[in-house]
Amino acid sequence: METKNKFITGEMELFSIKGEEAVSRTMRDEPPTHFELKIKSFSSLSKSSLERYESGNFEAGGYKWKLCLHPKGNKDKNGEGHISLYLVISDTNSLSRGWEVHALFRLFLLDQLEDKYLSIQDSNGRARRFRASRTQSGFDRLISLKQFNDPSNGYLVNDTCVFGAEVFVHRESVSGKGECLLMTAGPDTCNHTWKIENFSALFAESLFSEVFTAGGHKWRVNLWPKGHGEQKGKSLSLFLELNDYSTLLPGQGVYVEAQLRVLDQVNGKHMEKKMQHWFYDSSKDWGWAMFLSLNSLKNQSMGYLVKGGCIIETHLLFIGAIEKLGQKSE
Structure with a gap:
């Protein structure tokens, strides 16, 4: 269960959801360094039969990435009632066998009323590991649909919203044996x-x-x-x-x-x-x-x-x- 319902500008909020580690949320002025995804007519997207949407590729840290959005929540990860958002490493066919990429990343949601970005990342600052058997990582419950749809929060304005990503490759390796x-x-x-x-x-x-x-x-x-x-x-x-x-x-x-x-x-x-x-x-x-x-x-x-x-x-x-x-x- 979330311990708070409201995000406070300029402050950090920590909470845990069963099955997830603590997540930190902060507000900041700077836009995402690497990628922004703008969606118009979000209501039409959420009413469609499309369960997930994958963005085009963007580059960061020498690799190609994309965002994967579940507008109605990832049902396989108990994300109902929320927006689920993931970072996906793409174009992996060019990588060596046994590859692993450890990346620190933040995902974003723009508060269009305050012109500030809600930044979501792991609270402990750990890098997440991407490999052939796990090409995506992110947040099953990025934000509740109730909070997202609340006009006073500024995340959905004129049926338009903006997500974003920053990715910093912490370490890369290739398994030497196997x-x-x-x-x-x-x-x-x-x-x-x-x-x-x-x-x-x-x-x-x-x-x-x-x-x-x-x-x-x-x-x-x-x-x-x-x-x-x-x-x-x-x-x-x-x-x-x-x-x-x-x-x-x-x-x-x-x-x-x-x-x-x-x-x-x-x-x-x-x-x-x-x-x-x-x-x-x-x-x-x-x-x-x-x-x-x-x-x-x-x-x-x-x-x-x-x-x-x-x-x-x-x-x-x-x-x-x-x-x-x-x-x-x-």
């Missing part, structure tokens, strides 16, 4: 089928499937029909390749759980192998030099070659992207 992991799971994450005609007539040492997309990355299968390395002339070799590995930043990785198989087109007894692997910019492919012996491949009764054709299936079951905090966002 990582962010995003997993995409499910049996339908990706199923890719590669049909190879006239397999026995292949002369190239290796060939690639078409590129396919899964988990936001591009992939392809690398086949060595006569074997790779020590398995040359002995086995069919098969590898999964992260095709866009060159786009990874240092510290970024892509985790995959996958199944690669050569289909038995006659008996349904497929040759299948499973992998669990992290792909990085320095490790773009993974698989098996000895995937299927050439003797088994050529054995017609085993069904791997039918009318000269071979079918290779790739199933990506889990895809995880990991990025070390501190790398710049793209």
